[in-house]
Amino acid sequence: xxxxxxxxxxxxxxxxxxxxxxxxxxxxxxxxxxxxxxxxxxxxxxxxxxxxxxxxxxxxxxxxxxxxxxxxxxxxxxxxxxxxxxxxxxxxxxxxxxxxxxxxxxxxxxx
Amino acid sequence: xxxxxxxxxxxxxxxxxxxxxxxxxxxxxxxxxxxxxxxxxxxxxxxxxxxxxxxxxxxxxxxxxxxxxxxxxxxxxxxxxxxxxxxxxxxxxxxxxxxxxxxxxxxxxxxxxxxxx
Numbered sequence: 001x002x003x004x005x006x007x008x009x010x011x012x013x014x015x016x017x018x019x020x021x022x023x024x025x026x027x028x029x030x031x032x033x034x035x036x037x038x039x040x041x042x043x044x045x046x047x048x049x050x051x052x053x054x055x056x057x058x059x060x061x062x063x064x065x066x067x068x069x070x071x072x073x074x075x076x077x078x079x080x081x082x083x084x085x086x087x088x089x090x091x092x093x094x095x096x097x098x099x100x101x102x103x104x105x106x107x108x109x110x111x
Numbered sequence: 112x113x114x115x116x117x118x119x120x121x122x123x124x125x126x127x128x129x130x131x132x133x134x135x136x137x138x139x140x141x142x143x144x145x146x147x148x149x150x151x152x153x154x155x156x157x158x159x160x161x162x163x164x165x166x167x168x169x170x171x172x173x174x175x176x177x178x179x180x181x182x183x184x185x186x187x188x189x190x191x192x193x194x195x196x197x198x199x200x201x202x203x204x205x206x207x208x209x210x211x212x213x214x215x216x217x218x219x220x221x222x223x224x225x226x227x228x
Contacts, residue, residue: 101153
């Protein structure tokens with residue numbers, strides 16, 4: 001069973017709208033949680049990295065939240081643009097550097 | 112900086128052949144990672160190195176896979192013999208890590224798309 005679950009699997013939104021992606025994990029002991037954006041045919045690019053003591057972190061129009069107690073994270077995209085169309089991957093790192101990957105959420109932004 | 116460089120970008124080979132993928136990490140980075148990505152399994156960490164030494168190879172699927180890092184600026188991932196189920200995109204990434212709670216940013220290369228016929 002995957003220790004990092006992402007939802008939804010995919011979503012379609014209109015340009016300019018907001019959306020929120022979810023990541024639930026059971027990984028322990030927890031070190032940090034990362035959100036990556038992966039454009040089609042390219043390598044993942046880091047958006048945010050949060051440790052257990054951080055509740056929120058922003059990177060432009062991307063805002064990630066973390067609740068280490070409930071082991072939930074979200075990635076909020078504000079005022080979406082066509083260039084936000086991509087896969088978004090949640091990755092949780094243990095203290096021993098073991099990484100657990102979510103399956104990703106595919107976001108499609110339509111004009 | 113040119114970022115992480117991988118070669119080749121695309122590789123098509125026949126079952127049973129040896130395949131060698133290459134990676135040049137970002138200068139100054141002391142960690143190097145090899146990943147595999149497929150539609151079915153998503154992104155998987157195969158192996159990672161610290162200062163050219165393999166630290167964890169538990170993600171390597173079989174003995175057919177091997178990885179080396181002879182120096183700080185070069186690494187290879189070899190598959191011998193290759194099989195159709197090895198078809199995937201293989202990414203190399205590098206980072207600088209400091210401590211257990213390090214929030215290191217991994218920089219990924221463009222990937223090598225491997226097709227084994």
